[in-house]
Amino acid sequence: MTMDSLDIAGSAQQEFVTDSNEALEFKLVRCKEDLERDETTFKPEMSHQIFGETETIFGYKELSVKLYYSAARLSPYLGMSYTSKVDPKKAEGVQPDEVLKPVAEKLPQAFFTNLDDFVKALDKDASFRPYGELLHTFGPSLSSDGDGASPRTFEVYLATAETPGLREHHEALQTFLLWYIDAASFIDIDDDRWRFFVCFERYKTAEGETRYAVAGYTTVYEYYAYPCHVRPRISQMLVLPPFQKLGIGAEMLDIVYRHYKNNEKVVDITVEDPSENFTRLRDFVDCRNCAKLSCFQPLKLAQGFSPTMADDAKKELKMSSKQVRRVYEILRLRATxxxxxxxxxxxxxxxxxxxxxxxxxxxxxxxxxxxxxxxxxxxxxxxxxxxxxxxxxxxxxxxxxxxxxxxxxxxxx
Incomplete structure (x- = not known):
């Protein structure tokens, strides 16, 4: 029974009510030392898709739910701790909420519940290499710490359901959607029209070994368009919290654009139910690209929207007509x-x-x-x-x- 269906009598029981967003603790673990570092911990943006609309858990004091992933393979560990548990006899027979079960149901079948076993398995990340075709290598547009640290390197790979390694890796990767994208749903990976653009950070260990850490991913569905064309639709994009505010989202979107840019079968690239943040990201990338076209220069913008703008943006950048008009208005505002x-x-x-x-x-x-x-x-x-x-x-x-x-x-x- 969850808090959605409870009316707990008396303030005495409120000490057993926990904000599930605060209770959850995520990590992308590169080495066992990361388990003790506060800076490697990040929180969910939401948890109602697991713990209900109130985003609360009843029945525990000082509850902590740990969901850790190895940074490369994304092998999960799930555990919890608390200082005390509610006594149903003193809570009108109300049982404490299930905590691990609803989370575990969304994880791959193989996950760790013993932290020591999870730590031992971290060594397997050393042999991990990204799957698929390397599309692009780049450095972040912003420093992660601003202290003059060594430049970071990111790589984006393209994969399909048939790519060796993709299926198992995606099974764990998609679980992040539940905590960061509202109304998220898992996709049917057996549909061969899905394309996966996965971003990894390539880094060196203290011993000089090259390793990888997952930074984010984008899924694209290639819809059929009559008579023999394709209309790719961006479905999901997620940059994991430790890698946000580095310009990675803009790079990934631009990489998707460049991948389809010269494909004559592609009509245009659309987006499925974009969030406010993604809309802003898309506007930024599209404006940056359109600003390079001659028809979007200030003097032309002042003359009003023209068919040439729509034609050139569609031809050069595979943009939809609706998005071209929006970009025109943004760039004209800048020129006004x-x-x-x-x-x-x-x-x-x-x-x-x-x-x-x-x-x-x-x-x-x-x-x-x-x-x-x-x-x-x-x-x-x-x-x-x-x-x-x-x-x-x-x-x-x-x-x-x-x-x-x-x-x-x-x-x-």
Missing amino acids: NLSDKEEYRNFRLDVKKRLNMPYQKEDSDMKKLLKVLRPEELAVSVTGREQRIETLDRMYNQLEEEYKHVLERLAVL
Whole structure:
């Protein structure tokens, strides 16, 4: 029984209620010393997909749930500790929540429950080599610690379900989605249209051995497009917390783009239900790429959106028409002198004209209906003028704020 179905009487039992996000402790372990280092620990962003909407665990004091992975092979260890456990006789018969079982159900069948065995198995990481085809090697755009440490090296590999090693590795890798992507679901790896872009850090041990650590991954599904084309759709992208804020997400997205760029069968590259963070990342990468095209230069942007922009971005970068228009607006905002009232006004009107298109269609549809029906026969509501203006202003202001976040990142290039 979970906290979602409990009404615990009395404050005395509240000391046995734990925030599951605080209780969970993750590590990507490279060596046994990492087990004692606080800096190697990271937390989940969410846990409701395992422990329910309240994200609480009942029945334990000072609960700690440890979910560790070897950095390369991702062999998991799962364990827990607590100082005391609730007595059902003193809690109106309520049993403590299951803790390890709901987590274990999402892990690969082979995982460690004994920490000593997990430590011994770390040696197997020494022989691990990334699977698939090496697509690109790069260094992070930001230093991880800012203290002049040695440059770091990352590699991105492309794999399919048929690639030796991918299936077992992905089984563990995908479990991170549950803690960092809302409404995440595991994919059907047996579908041969899936493509996996996996990022590893290549590093040297103190003894000079070359080793690898998983940094993140992206999955892409290659949809069929009539008559003989492909429409790749980015499904999932995750950069693991120890590797975030290094520019790796932008590099990975750009690598996906470059992989499909020269494929004549590819119509465009789309994204499945993007999060707010991914939308911002995508906008940044697309703006950076489009800014290199002649049709997106400031003088051309000031003349308004043109079919050439859509055609060139689709041809050169495999962008969808909708995304091209969004990128145009972001880059035009950057090229607009906000102190020039007329120039700024022209930009706002250009964006609002696009936002108003659904209302224009509504007007057109209403005119058609009025030709065949009397006003009293209409069972549809029409948005009033004042309401439209208010809605357009709100939508525009929200968009401008989103665009400015992207421009802040572009400004540091």
